[in-house]
Amino acid sequence: MTHTAHRILIVGGGYAGFYTAWKLEKRLRRGEAEVTIVDPLAYMTYQPFLPEVAAGSIEARHSVVPLRRHLKRTRIVAAKVTGIDHAHKTATITPIAGEPYQQEYDQIVVTAGAVSRTFPIPGIADNAIGLKTIEEAVAIRDRLLTNFDKAAALPPGPERERLLTVVVVGGGFAGIEVFAELRSFASSLVAKYPELTFDETHFHLIEAMGRIMPEVSLKTSEWVLKDLAKRGAFVHLDTQVTSAVDGDVELSTGEVIPADLIVWTAGVMANPTVVRGGDLPVEERGRIRTRADLRVGTDDEIVEGAWAAGDVAAVPDLSGGGVGGYCVPNAQHAVRQGKLLAKNIVAVLRGENPVDYLHKNLGAVAGLGLYNGAFQSGNIAIKGFLAWLAHRGYHGLAMPTWERKLRVVAGWLGNVVLGRDMANLEAVQHPRAAFEEFAARPRPAQPAVTPPQAPRDAGAAADAPEKSRVAAGR
Incomplete structure (x- = not known):
């Protein structure tokens, strides 16, 4: 089958992934590209609200953005990307139900976010x-x-x-x-x-x-x-x-x-499932090496067709305020990078040049x-x-x-x-507990018991030996 529309695969539906898809829907012409976003959870979590959710100040469902409700022209896949073979532009998709399969793409956007970073402390x-x-x-x-x-x-x-x-x-x-x-x-x-x-x-x-x-x-x-x-x-x-x-x-x-x-809130690390399961370049801290224009690669070499943003990416901080010269992993950068990423992808698809990410922290x-x-x-x-x-x-x-x-x-x-x-x-973490406590269950099967013989049959059996002895005496 010949694909006339560019196939854009977004890995992760967090800040950067959601905003990339959201803004692509506004910038892409009809039929210009097919956008697919893959995440095991079909919602974006607004993480700055998590402390208030923990303290009962915000309803939990109000702190997430359902992808299917707000992404009208994007295909949503509830799955994990467990492998990226960019040399052949295929990704391994492991759905929450069903067998893993291969998905081809033209452009891949890695926005898989971060997970809690812990140390081997007992307990x-x-x-x-x-x-x-x-x-x-x-x-x-x-x-x-x-x-x-x-x-x-x-x-x-x-x-x-x-x-x-x-x-x-x-x-x-x-x-x-x-x-x-x-x-x-x-x-x-x-x-x-x-x-x-x-x-x-x-x-x-x-x-x-x-x-x-x-x-x-x-x-x-x-x-x-x-x-x-x-x-x-x-x-x-x-x-x-x-x-x-x-x-x-x-x-x-x-x-x-x-x-x-x-x-535990002592640090985060780039999503290891995505980073370690692919062939995209990774820097010393375990993040995907990313240029200032959000294309994967370095100043000297570009990995064509690959983009990254958010906590999973090592994006140079051109403002000079980043730790080690890179943007720190926070919501401000992820949101703004997602918006720029959509703009840059559309620019490249139309033969234009992408622009660098430059954002000075406002506070x-x-x-x-x-x-x-x-x-x-x-x-x-x-x-x-x-x-x-x-x-x-x-x-x-x-x-x-x-x-x-x-x-x-x-x-x-x-x-x-x-x-x-x-x-x-x-x-709610054990929703069936109350039901199970009082649910009626079939009684266990009773062991088979040999029924007692009828009185007449029992008497006949008792007489049988005597009759045998009499017959033998004759």
């Missing part, structure tokens, strides 16, 4: 939870609520305080935001549990470096530390986790913190619980309520599609009147 893999997905944020919220219910049923003591202890590992933006949001959430919950006291709740953040939030000034980060201390939260700087076996968090200082909820804003935040742009710093308004304003506008914006803002307005939602839905 972390078994007891901690990350904060990269909407499912993790919901699980954190429900675990905290369940622990409050359990603690309220126990007498005061070590086991009760373990249930009310939260440890967050990592002092970057994600770690500080979820730490502050959970502290704020727990403080509001205490009022609903007369059996518990504020002093029984313990919050610890562990950071290996000597400061938190490197995206803001040292002065602003120190203000955040003081603000957290006022709210009864402890931050351990220059400290590492050495073990978390059975939930006992051992620190490099020798301190041991018994905790039932451990949240950083963090939510620190209800009515509290921190904002930094250059030398300008805003703290407290105004920063919290700036945080909500920025992310409310940045959320893609008006449909999603309206849902999020409506939820925020509802919380002002009704308060934060504290419904615990942890049971």
